[in-house]
Amino acid sequence: MRLVPVNCLKGGEIIAKTVIDENGSRLLAKNTSFKSYYKKKLQARGIDRIYIADKLSEGIEIKDVISEKTRLRTINLVKDTLSIFKATQQIDVTQLKTSVIQIVDDILSNKEILYDMVDIKSKDDYTYGHSVNVAVLCVMLGRKIGAEKSYLKKLALGGLLHDFGKILVPDEILNKPDKLSKDEFDIIKQHPSHGYQIFKDHPLLTPISKVMILMHHEKVNGEGYPLGITKNQIHEGARICSVCDVFDAMTSKRAYRNEYTIVNTLNEMERMTKDHLDEDLFKTFRGMICYYPVGTTVLLSNDTIAIVEQNKIGSIDRPTVRVIYDLKNNEEIFRRVDLSATKELKVERELISEEYMNNPSILRAMRP
Numbered sequence: 585m586r587l588v589p590v591n592c593l594k595g596g597e598i599i600a601k602t603v604i605d606e607n608g609s610r611l612l613a614k615n616t617s618f619k620s621y622y623k624k625k626l627q628a629r630g631i632d633r634i635y636i637a638d639k640l641s642e643g644i645e646i647k648d649v650i651s652e653k654t655r656l657r658t659i660n661l662v663k664d665t666l667s668i669f670k671a672t673q674q675i676d677v678t679q680l681k682t683s684v685i686q687i688v689d690d691i692l693s694n695k696e697i698l699y700d701m702v703d704i705k706s707k708d709d710y711t712y713g714h715s716v717n718v719a720v721l722c723v724m725l726g727r728k729i730g731a732e733k734s735y736l737k738k739l740a741l742g743g744l745l746h747d748f749g750k751i752l753v754p755d756e757i758l759n760k761p762d763k764l765s766k767d768e769f770d771i772i773k774q775h776p777s778h779g780y781q782i783f784k785d786h787p788l789l790t791p792i793s794k795v796m797i798l799m800h801h802e803k804v805n806g807e808g809y810p811l812g813i814t815k816n817q818i819h820e821g822a823r824i825c826s827v828c829d830v831f832d833a834m835t836s837k838r839a840y841r842n843e844y845t846i847v848n849t850l851n852e853m854e855r856m857t858k859d860h861l862d863e864d865l866f867k868t869f870r871g872m873i874c875y876y877p878v879g880t881t882v883l884l885s886n887d888t889i890a891i892v893e894q895n896k897i898g899s900i901d902r903p904t905v906r907v908i909y910d911l912k913n914n915e916e917i918f919r920r921v922d923l924s925a926t927k928e929l930k931v932e933r934e935l936i937s938e939e940y941m942n943n944p945s946i947l948r949a950m951r952p
């Protein structure tokens with residue numbers, strides 16, 4: 585399977601990964617055929633690329649970090665927990681705790697710890713999808729630093745609930761597509777305290793999950809919010825949450841901007857270790873993120889286009905690729921190259937949707 589821009593699909597292609605809508609149900613189901621009228625439906629939700637299975641990408645498989653079942657179930661539980669709270673002011677996290685066990689078990693069942701995926705979220709679904717992804721990343725980073733299973737479960741629950749306090753922020757501020765005024769930003773900045781107030785006396789949450797909610801916007805230089813505390817005063821769980829939150833937010837498309845590529849995100853986060861993010865945790869985090877996830881399309885340094893076939897620990901920036909097109913000679917080719925075994929060739933950059941659509945040669949190469 586591979587990731588392609590929705591714009592270049594004609595209809596009839598096989599959908600390789602389920603796309604979830606804002607209600608947590610399947611917008612596009614895996615293994616069904618793409619219909620051209622889906623394009624509008626997807627674009628209205630801010631989804632401009634999906635995974636398809638075709639001849640060009642035959643044999644390329646993506647290993648999910650957590651199963652689709654666990655992901656869907658958890659997204660729906662986060663959503664239900666929020667809406668029940670909105671209606672009744674009651675919080676029931678019993679079921680979320682079973683989801684947390686599933687997330688941790690799914691992740692621990694993988695031998696390797698690599699985040700090798702692009703998560704497609706619709707813009708309306710951002711809150712729930714983001715919570716689940718932050719939880720997944722927190723568990724992965726926790727595992728990488730050698731945390732025990734009980735700590736991983738606390739990290740997962742804190743990750744799922746870290747932004748819960750946003751429920752008390754008015755929707756028009758939360759979803760405002762334009763730049764926020766200072767007053768509006770001050771209201772958004774209250775969400776960690778709101779979240780903490782909601783959960784501080786909850787018997788089913790441990791102190792670690794609670795401080796993740798309270799401290800996930802603190803910065804190591806003391807200029808974060810709400811407490812303004814510095815690195816060693818910020819609980820490690822919250823520093824983990826902060827790294828994962830920033831990564832998932834930047835790699836997601838939002839109402840006010842497009843997503844960053846993974847490489848741009850990691851470079852920006854590297855700069856953020858000077859004032860915001862924990863440097864050691866970020867270094868560890870960087871080591872588990874594949875720069876070019878399986879199924880993405882990349883431009884190589886010799887002007888050829890390739891689909892990423894496989895990533896390996898230790899060479900996360902040099903995947904094995906399937907070269908499919910030579911841009912210099914405008915011809916199709918088919919060659920497998922392990923970039924970790926050659927010094928002559930490297931990935932120049934990930935090709936993004938706009939590049940496909942504006943460059944006829946690239947589009948020709950990529951069309952299913």
Ligand SMILES: [Fe+2]
Nearest residue numbers: 746747800801
């Ligand atoms: Fe937040």
